[in-house]
Amino acid sequence: MKGSEIIIESLKREKVEVIFGYPGGALLPFFDCLYDAPIKFYLTRHEQAAAHAADGYARASGKTGVCVATSGPGATNLVTGITNAYMDSIPIVALTGQVRTSLIGNDAFQEADTTGITRSITKHNYLVKNTEDLARVFKEAFYIASSGRPGPVLVDLPVDVQMGEAEFSYPENISIRSYRPTYYGHPGQIKKALRAIEKSKHPVIMAGGGVITSGASGRLFEFAKKIQAPVTTTLMGLGAYPAEDELFLGMPGMHGTVYANRAITNSDLLIAIGCRFDDRVTGKLDAFAPQAKIIHIDIDPTSISKNVKADIPIVGDVGNILGEMLELIKKPAQSKEWLKEIERNKKKYPLSYRKSSLRIKPQAVVEEIFSQTRGEAIISTEVGQNQMWAAQFYKFKFPRTFITSGGLGTMGFGFPAAIGASIACPGRLVFDIAGDGSIQMNIQELATVATYKIPVKIIILNNNYLGMVRQWQELFYKKRYAATPLDNPDFVKVAEGFGVKAMRIEKEKDIKKAIKEIIAHKGPVLADFWIEEEENVFPMVPAGASIDRMIGELA
Amino acid sequence: MKHTIQALVENKFGVLARVSSLFSARGYNIDSLAVGTTEDSTISCITLVVNAEDERILEQIKKQLNKLIDVVTVIDLTKREHIDRELILAKIVLNKKDSRRILKEIKSKYGVRIVSEKNNVLVLEFVGDNRQTKGFLSEIENFEIKQLVRTGRIAMGY
Numbered sequence: 001m002k003g004s005e006i007i008i009e010s011l012k013r014e015k016v017e018v019i020f021g022y023p024g025g026a027l028l029p030f031f032d033c034l035y036d037a038p039i040k041f042y043l044t045r046h047e048q049a050a051a052h053a054a055d056g057y058a059r060a061s062g063k064t065g066v067c068v069a070t071s072g073p074g075a076t077n078l079v080t081g082i083t084n085a086y087m088d089s090i091p092i093v094a095l096t097g098q099v100r101t102s103l104i105g106n107d108a109f110q111e112a113d114t115t116g117i118t119r120s121i122t123k124h125n126y127l128v129k130n131t132e133d134l135a136r137v138f139k140e141a142f143y144i145a146s147s148g149r150p151g152p153v154l155v156d157l158p159v160d161v162q163m164g165e166a167e168f169s170y171p172e173n174i175s176i177r178s179y180r181p182t183y184y185g186h187p188g189q190i191k192k193a194l195r196a197i198e199k200s201k202h203p204v205i206m207a208g209g210g211v212i213t214s215g216a217s218g219r220l221f222e223f224a225k226k227i228q229a230p231v232t233t234t235l236m237g238l239g240a241y242p243a244e245d246e247l248f249l250g251m252p253g254m255h256g257t258v259y260a261n262r263a264i265t266n267s268d269l270l271i272a273i274g275c276r277f278d279d280r281v282t283g284k285l286d287a288f289a290p291q292a293k294i295i296h297i298d299i300d301p302t303s304i305s306k307n308v309k310a311d312i313p314i315v316g317d318v319g320n321i322l323g324e325m326l327e328l329i330k331k332p333a334q335s336k337e338w339l340k341e342i343e344r345n346k347k348k349y350p351l352s353y354r355k356s357s358l359r360i361k362p363q364a365v366v367e368e369i370f371s372q373t374r375g376e377a378i379i380s381t382e383v384g385q386n387q388m389w390a391a392q393f394y395k396f397k398f399p400r401t402f403i404t405s406g407g408l409g410t411m412g413f414g415f416p417a418a419i420g421a422s423i424a425c426p427g428r429l430v431f432d433i434a435g436d437g438s439i440q441m442n443i444q445e446l447a448t449v450a451t452y453k454i455p456v457k458i459i460i461l462n463n464n465y466l467g468m469v470r471q472w473q474e475l476f477y478k479k480r481y482a483a484t485p486l487d488n489p490d491f492v493k494v495a496e497g498f499g500v501k502a503m504r505i506e507k508e509k510d511i512k513k514a515i516k517e518i519i520a521h522k523g524p525v526l527a528d529f530w531i532e533e534e535e536n537v538f539p540m541v542p543a544g545a546s547i548d549r550m551i552g553e554l555a
Numbered sequence: 556m557k558h559t560i561q562a563l564v565e566n567k568f569g570v571l572a573r574v575s576s577l578f579s580a581r582g583y584n585i586d587s588l589a590v591g592t593t594e595d596s597t598i599s600c601i602t603l604v605v606n607a608e609d610e611r612i613l614e615q616i617k618k619q620l621n622k623l624i625d626v627v628t629v630i631d632l633t634k635r636e637h638i639d640r641e642l643i644l645a646k647i648v649l650n651k652k653d654s655r656r657i658l659k660e661i662k663s664k665y666g667v668r669i670v671s672e673k674n675n676v677l678v679l680e681f682v683g684d685n686r687q688t689k690g691f692l693s694e695i696e697n698f699e700i701k702q703l704v705r706t707g708r709i710a711m712g713y
Contacts (some may be wrong), residue, residue, distance in 0.1 A: 001628060085605055115569065116572070119569075119572065119573060119575070119576050120576055120580045123624070124624040127569070144624060176624065177627060178564075178627040179624050180625060269671055300620055300622070301618045301621070301622075302618040302622050305611065305614065306615060451687070466616065
């Protein structure tokens with residue numbers, strides 16, 4: 001069988017239904033084979049968008065996303081997208097064309113050292129030098145991407161390897177002696193954790209993206225109810241716990257809620273589940289949960305005691321461990337008084353903003369989308385203020401409905417990720433909540449949604465600024481707005497030029513009607529909301545401060 | 556504090572690059588690195604001497620190494636009894652009156668071999684453990700050193 005046929009057969013064995021990508025010289029044999037294959041190919045207009053679309057597809061579906069780009073510039077254009085998936089532990093397999101093996105290292109046309117460049121941003125990568133290795137490499141690549149702590153795997157495919165001949169036999173099983181993730185928690189550690197919970201008076205659960213990856217949202221809910229502990233979810237964990245439940249605290253950290261941060265600061269037991277104590281969550285480390293004993297459950301041993309020392313570490317799959325704990329729990333925590341105190345704080349310091357009947361408030365737009373979709377839409381975001389307003393004001397009910405660039409903070413992520421999510425979940429409403437800055441980082445994908453009629457709803461919260469950076473300049477740099485004001489194009493005309501329905505909303509009273517129209521329209525829509533220009537995201541923990549010192553509490 | 560860490564890795568191309576780029580990407584310091592094949596032809600052994608400021612960083616180094624797909628096992632030899640050796644080649648010039656006498660002392664003290672000798676220029680071969688290496692390096696400062704090459708430490712548990 002030809003190498004390119006082996007690649008397609010391997011993808012079929014891995015049940016790949018969709019590939020995002022862009023062709024090129026070093027991929028001609030592969031694309032020639034793909035032409036007849038029962039795999040749907042989506043041509044994005046930039047390779048970065050292909051990687052983000054595969055990422056969004058993976059986040060929304062739980063399956064491994066696949067993207068493909070040619071050698072040299074194609075591969076380097078994937079780099080941001082791969083890094084984004086790496087930081088957020090998203091399973092994608094990236095295929096890249098490569099110059100023929102005899103030319104590697106010769107500075108050939110469109111040659112780049114792709115495996116070298118991507119070494120530190122992939123979970124693993126391969127340069128396949130022999131056609132007979134293809135099947136094994138594909139089996140390993142998909143296994144590594146989706147198992148343990150998931151992540152991107154890149155397979156670099158020289159053009160002569162695609163053209164070579166080899167016997168095809170796809171490995172049934174896989175065993176990599178140097179890669180054996182731990183899935184079950186240590187029973188002794190689990191018992192220790194349960195004893196700590198029974199003794200605790202001020203417990204807080206902090207859940208992260210690992211809960212969603214593991215499919216453990218149901219168990220998390222049961223666990224929280226059973227031990228009677230409030231739950232805060234990190235940005236990556238939003239959707240892992242129903243936001244409207246009474247035990248929910250919202251997000252912790254820099255733009256979290258006052259009551260989540262206060263609860264962490266005053267807790268005597270922090271149960272961290274599938275999260276990694278990012279600096280945006282912890283703020284100043286010395287002042288983070290200073291009185292708390294810390295239980296840390298995570299599948300990745302390197303996440304444990306990296307930033308915050310765990311007193312009771314449990315390595316393993318979050319779902320398995322919560323399952324075991326649920327069976328063994330005898331008593332809840334002694335948290336009656338604590339829950340009352342938290343309830344008081346929730347009433348005292350709610351997330352809020354100053355409403356306006358004139359200018360459009362971005363928070364009001366997000367709230368309106370929430371209310372008209374009953375919290376059941378898939379929401380992707382770009383990065384910046386738009387992302388934080390979406391995280392704060394959309395009350396997520398289900399896992400895999402919030403798709404955002406958490407670790408890397410990649411502007412330009414939201415739109416292509418929404419494309420991937422929409423393809424993964426046909427029939428679901430998918431919104432990209434965007435800023436006027438970040439939408440322009442992958443705006444060429446309007447061509448993709450127009451071509452394939454992908455019904456993504458783009459909501460631009462347009463303040464004519466790079467808003468989050470402007471906010472920091474306002475607060476910490478004496479309002480010197482260096483390089484943050486934007487002279488924007490007419491977004492309505494731009495979208496219409498691509499053949500996408502578009503509208504502009506300038507008045508508060510038109511929000512409701514506009515959202516209704518956006519939802520009712522069957523295809524893609526771009527809606528340009530002209531919002532209050534200098535609206536800020538509050539509350540906020542200044543960089544490097546303790547999370548208990550929030551500014552703008554009653555904004 | 557210095558730690559001797561051994562990583563047994565798959566004997567494939569690119570593995571050394573993965574290990575060394577992990578160190579640079581995460582800002583860990585390597586004092587020395589020695590790599591070679593083992594009794595098992597599919598496994599290479601990388602012996603690293605690392606400078607970890609505290610226990611937390613050392614733990615991270617070990618865990619991050621283990622996380623690399625091609626790393627089979629990581630052993631921290633510092634915490635167990637082990638044998639360590641390093642080989643040094645030193646090209647020296649005997650330029651003082653008592654150079655010959657000092658050389659004789661060093662030779663007998665450290666079992667140094669003279670690999671080549673041309674006029675007053677000698678190449679010495681030293682093999683020894685960490686403590687002896689320090690001693691040898693300080694004593695050959697009595698000579699003019701033209702060139703010095705070290706293999707880096709290798710080690711083995713008992």
